[in-house]
Amino acid sequence: MPLFLDSRAAGFDRSFTEFLGAKRESSADVDGIVADIIADVAHRGDEAVIELTERFDNLKLTPQTMAFSQGEIDTAVKTVPKEERAALELAAERIRAYHERQLPEDARWTDDTGAELGWRWSAVDAAGLYVPGGLASYPSSVLMNAIPAAVAGVERLVICAPTPNGAVNPLVLCAARLAGVETIYRIGGAQAVAALAYGTNTIAKVDKITGPGNAYVAAAKRRVFGRVGIDMIAGPSEILVIADKDNNPDWIAVDMLSQAEHDESAQAILITDDPDFGEAVARAIDKRLETLERAAIAGPSWRDNGAVITVRDMEEAIELSDRIAPEHLEIACAGAEDVAGRIRHAGAIFIGQWTPEAIGDYVGGPNHVLPTARSARFSSGLSVLDFMKRTTLARMTPAALRAIGPAAETLAISESLEAHGLSVRARLDALNEGED
Amino acid sequence: MPLFLDSRAAGFDRSFTEFLGAKRESSADVDGIVADIIADVAHRGDEAVIELTERFDNLKLTPQTMAFSQGEIDTAVKTVPKEERAALELAAERIRAYHERQLPEDARWTDDTGAELGWRWSAVDAAGLYVPGGLASYPSSVLMNAIPAAVAGVERLVICAPTPNGAVNPLVLCAARLAGVETIYRIGGAQAVAALAYGTNTIAKVDKITGPGNAYVAAAKRRVFGRVGIDMIAGPSEILVIADKDNNPDWIAVDMLSQAEHDESAQAILITDDPDFGEAVARAIDKRLETLERAAIAGPSWRDNGAVITVRDMEEAIELSDRIAPEHLEIACAGAEDVAGRIRHAGAIFIGQWTPEAIGDYVGGPNHVLPTARSARFSSGLSVLDFMKRTTLARMTPAALRAIGPAAETLAISESLEAHGLSVRARLDALNEGED
Numbered sequence: 001m002p003l004f005l006d007s008r009a010a011g012f013d014r015s016f017t018e019f020l021g022a023k024r025e026s027s028a029d030v031d032g033i034v035a036d037i038i039a040d041v042a043h044r045g046d047e048a049v050i051e052l053t054e055r056f057d058n059l060k061l062t063p064q065t066m067a068f069s070q071g072e073i074d075t076a077v078k079t080v081p082k083e084e085r086a087a088l089e090l091a092a093e094r095i096r097a098y099h100e101r102q103l104p105e106d107a108r109w110t111d112d113t114g115a116e117l118g119w120r121w122s123a124v125d126a127a128g129l130y131v132p133g134g135l136a137s138y139p140s141s142v143l144m145n146a147i148p149a150a151v152a153g154v155e156r157l158v159i160c161a162p163t164p165n166g167a168v169n170p171l172v173l174c175a176a177r178l179a180g181v182e183t184i185y186r187i188g189g190a191q192a193v194a195a196l197a198y199g200t201n202t203i204a205k206v207d208k209i210t211g212p213g214n215a216y217v218a219a220a221k222r223r224v225f226g227r228v229g230i231d232m233i234a235g236p237s238e239i240l241v242i243a244d245k246d247n248n249p250d251w252i253a254v255d256m257l258s259q260a261e262h263d264e265s266a267q268a269i270l271i272t273d274d275p276d277f278g279e280a281v282a283r284a285i286d287k288r289l290e291t292l293e294r295a296a297i298a299g300p301s302w303r304d305n306g307a308v309i310t311v312r313d314m315e316e317a318i319e320l321s322d323r324i325a326p327e328h329l330e331i332a333c334a335g336a337e338d339v340a341g342r343i344r345h346a347g348a349i350f351i352g353q354w355t356p357e358a359i360g361d362y363v364g365g366p367n368h369v370l371p372t373a374r375s376a377r378f379s380s381g382l383s384v385l386d387f388m389k390r391t392t393l394a395r396m397t398p399a400a401l402r403a404i405g406p407a408a409e410t411l412a413i414s415e416s417l418e419a420h421g422l423s424v425r426a427r428l429d430a431l432n433e434g435e436d
Numbered sequence: 437m438p439l440f441l442d443s444r445a446a447g448f449d450r451s452f453t454e455f456l457g458a459k460r461e462s463s464a465d466v467d468g469i470v471a472d473i474i475a476d477v478a479h480r481g482d483e484a485v486i487e488l489t490e491r492f493d494n495l496k497l498t499p500q501t502m503a504f505s506q507g508e509i510d511t512a513v514k515t516v517p518k519e520e521r522a523a524l525e526l527a528a529e530r531i532r533a534y535h536e537r538q539l540p541e542d543a544r545w546t547d548d549t550g551a552e553l554g555w556r557w558s559a560v561d562a563a564g565l566y567v568p569g570g571l572a573s574y575p576s577s578v579l580m581n582a583i584p585a586a587v588a589g590v591e592r593l594v595i596c597a598p599t600p601n602g603a604v605n606p607l608v609l610c611a612a613r614l615a616g617v618e619t620i621y622r623i624g625g626a627q628a629v630a631a632l633a634y635g636t637n638t639i640a641k642v643d644k645i646t647g648p649g650n651a652y653v654a655a656a657k658r659r660v661f662g663r664v665g666i667d668m669i670a671g672p673s674e675i676l677v678i679a680d681k682d683n684n685p686d687w688i689a690v691d692m693l694s695q696a697e698h699d700e701s702a703q704a705i706l707i708t709d710d711p712d713f714g715e716a717v718a719r720a721i722d723k724r725l726e727t728l729e730r731a732a733i734a735g736p737s738w739r740d741n742g743a744v745i746t747v748r749d750m751e752e753a754i755e756l757s758d759r760i761a762p763e764h765l766e767i768a769c770a771g772a773e774d775v776a777g778r779i780r781h782a783g784a785i786f787i788g789q790w791t792p793e794a795i796g797d798y799v800g801g802p803n804h805v806l807p808t809a810r811s812a813r814f815s816s817g818l819s820v821l822d823f824m825k826r827t828t829l830a831r832m833t834p835a836a837l838r839a840i841g842p843a844a845e846t847l848a849i850s851e852s853l854e855a856h857g858l859s860v861r862a863r864l865d866a867l868n869e870g871e872d
Contacts, residue, residue: 083846084846084847084850086843087842087843087844087846087847087850088847090840090843091843091844091847094547094840097547098553101543101545107537109537111530111533111801115800115801116787117534117800117801117802119802120777122780122781124813124814125780125781125813138851139847139850139851140847140851171850207813207814208814222658222661222662225658225661225669226658226668226669226809226811228814229811229814229815232662233661233662248862248866250862251859251862251863254855254858254859254862255859257855257858257859258853258855258856258858258859260855261853261854261855261856262853288855288858292854292855293852293854294852294853294854294855298855337831340829341556343827344558344561345558345561345825345827346827347827347828348827348828348829348830349827349828349829349830350830350831351552351829351830351831352831352832353863354831354832354833354834354836354837354863355830355831355832355837356859356860356863357859358844358848358853358856358857358859358860359830359832359837359840359841359844359860360828360830361844361848361856362843362844362847362848362856363840363843363844363847364551364553364830364832364840365547365551365553365830366553366555366828366829366830367828370828371825373662375662375665376825376827377560377561377643377825378560378643378644378664378665378825379665379825380825380826380827381826381828383826385821389781389807389812389813389814389815389816390816390817390819391779391781391782391783391784391785391812391816392783392784392785392796392802392803392806392817393776393784393785393787393802394784394785394786394787394791394795394796394800394801394802395773395786395787395788395790395791396788396790396791396795396800397790398790400790401790401791401795404526404530404795404799404800405795406523407522407523407526407527407798407799408523408794408795408797408798408799410519410520410522410523411520411523411524411527411575411576411798411799412794412797412798414520414523414575414607415574415575415576416729416730417694417697417698417730417794418697418728418729418730419690419693419694419696419697419724419728419730419734419794420694420697420794420797420798421794422690422693422694422724423687423690423691423693423694423792423793423794424792424794424795426684426686426687426690427687427789427790427792430684
């Protein structure tokens with residue numbers, strides 16, 4: 001049974017804190033295995049990747065078949081039904097339009113000493129997108145990872161997608177093509193991350209690796225972080241819905257199930273100011289679970305990790321929501337816009353009853369790669385900025401150096417960094433001589 | 437002797453690639469020790485922090501003395517000479533002015549379906565800044581970490597600074613006060629990072645940890661990444677100077693030594709189109725090393741890691757520079773502005789002969805916490821954005837949902853995520869009924 005909490009009940013704060021601290025993911029320690037895989041790929045390259053792919057994905061590759069050929073992609077893309085292709089195209093177009101607005105601006109100005117200051121943004125040269133195989137192989141994730149990279153201006157974009165037993169989802173290839181990705185490797189797991197980070201004879205190394213994955217992929221990303229950039233370590237999905245009684249309980253129920261059906265470790269939470277409404281949603285969830293295709297996943301998720309929290313008022317809902325720092329936050333209550341404006345920690349907010357979270361998974365425009373496990377406290381969803389970096393610029397004139405150089409020299413001396421001071425002093429002395 | 441390379445020589449590319457791949461840092465594997473320290477602090481809190489501080493810093497603390505009292509800070513700040521205080525104030529003012537321009541803008545717009553989209557930036561609630569002790573305890577780093585956080589709007593800012601044997605640098609405390617940081621803990625190492633990430637009875641946990649540190653601090657930051665945000669894993673400092681013959685060789689020499697004096701693992705590289713100028717700089721470095729206070733550090737750094745690379749022209753200099761992706765790049769040649777404009781990978785660029793890199797360490801305005809070890813390929817220097825996160829916003833209207841909902845439903849079904857589709861369908865059905 002999901003957890004029912006009432007903020008007016010004795011011991012609520014302790015129960016809520018315990019609920020917040022509960023760990024949903026199985027903490028299988030795969031770090032040692034992953035370290036060995038990475039070392040193996042770093043040393044033996046293609047050979048290791050091929051062996052590991054045979055072992056883990058039951059697929060025998062050669063350097064020649066590691067990537068899909070353009071012909072193979074063509075063939076797969078042709079099997080995609082027209083309606084699905086059109087839906088992918090609409091999604092791609094809307095995601096592109098949203099992310100194009102994220103392109104950051106360069107800046108350059110002259111301050112009152114005459115110093116020119118500024119910064120300039122540029123794209124990374126190459127990015128590798130990880131696309132999980134099997135059940136969690138989502139074409140929408142291909143769009144959400146590849147389009148921001150393309151908008152950023154990344155020149156070389158590749159995808160790694162495992163194809164266990166050789167099975168491939170044609171929509172993944174179709175989404176890759178729509179996003180402009182030409183190179184798709186049939187490899188996955190820690191070996192794919194290692195190949196992208198270290199490079200092999202066949203796979204050129206990249207500068208940034210993004211995309212979700214299982215525990216092995218997550219551990220591998222953590223290990224190669226620093227050698228390459230990574231996006232984040234993704235955990236199971238979460239949704240928090242803040243709703244008052246003026247909602248259809250069934251709509252809220254399916255919204256919550258749309259996260260619960262991802263994974264048994266996923267979490268759906270309802271915060272409401274009306275206990276009767278909370279119970280109505282719980283009943284509606286039970287009813288939907290009777291027929292839901294993925295009830296075997298959504299059911300345990302709801303029962304083990306779900307929660308209905310009754311609060312005194314929306315003030316309290318905002319406060320609890322910020323403590324949860326949810327990945328997805330749906331706000332369906334009177335004054336939803338005002339409530340949304342006061343939330344500080346959330347990956348994505350869906351405002352009003354006409355905005356089911358699933359819209360954001362596919363066609364809304366914002367990214368669906370979002371911070372999980374309370375990391376919205378300090379991190380953001382994937383964006384164009386993840387594929388760019390900023391170079392700061394400074395240009396002194398003799399006058400600017402005269403104005404601020406002596407302070408730099410003073411601080412250098414106080415930090416016992418003589419050469420730092422000398423590099424300023426040598427120029428100031430030349431300027432002073434020039435004046436004589 | 438530093439490495440001398442000439443791009444016209446046979447085998448240059450291989451030599452350059454080897455040079456790029458050379459590892460400068462001692463790779464002491466401290467990961468196991470750090471894992472134990474973190475587990476210990478996570479479980480025993482203050483008690484573990486106190487024991488570890490006694491063991492590593494030879495300093496006996498109590499929960500009451502873990503943080504400096506305001507009186508202790510007052511007393512220390514009073515000992516700072518007037519000139520140094522004024523220099524710190526100028527630095528703080530300029531760093532603040534630069535970083536205030538980085539504050540990102542929120543966005544909100546309505547698209548042609550009537551959907552409202554956008555995003556909103558907000559600061560993290562709490563940040564912990566790590567300030568190394570001993571030799572590398574730099575008040576300038578306090579400003580460079582704390583001011584962006586303060587500009588971002590971080591409400592709770594704390595510093596951890598080890599004080600081996602109780603020794604403290606009054607300028608560090610003065611810089612903290614100038615930057616608006618009130619709480620400074622006398623703890624360091626992996627135990628400080630663990631305390632900031634997990635919290636203890638005395639030390640409240642934070643959301644983001646930034647600042648440089650030794651191998652233990654770096655390993656600890658990598659381990660707690662995900663539970664809290666971190667800035668980057670910093671390596672030894674580097675400078676690349678691109679200079680033609682119209683420069684004073686001694687100026688370039690002290691610029692290069694200003695990185696070499698940081699650390700024996702630091703690296704200073706000159707790229708020039710004039711071999712005679714390269715030799716003149718090398719001679720000037722040798723001459724300066726005869727008297728430099730930190731010759732015992734800068735000498736080995738220059739001899740073991742330094743390099744002079746002669747190129748055919750500045751075109752080639754740009755290309756090699758991007759392969760190096762230097763932390764600091766000084767451009768002192770004809771057309772410096774144009775060369776700077778064509779560089780793609782560098783943490784910070786210093787343009788023209790009047791801009792020694794040391795200006796950027798202290799008073800230029802841009803941040804001096806910059807990506808090392810070629811990570812400027814994919815990451816940026818510290819900025820206000822490191823202390824903020826972005827929440828995406830979406831609000832559908834019935835008309836917008838009618839326009840894009842069916843595509844979301846199609847994609848949900850194709851991904852076998854039935855509840856995702858139902859959450860859209862339930863609303864579309866209600867809209868259609870409303871029409872009947």
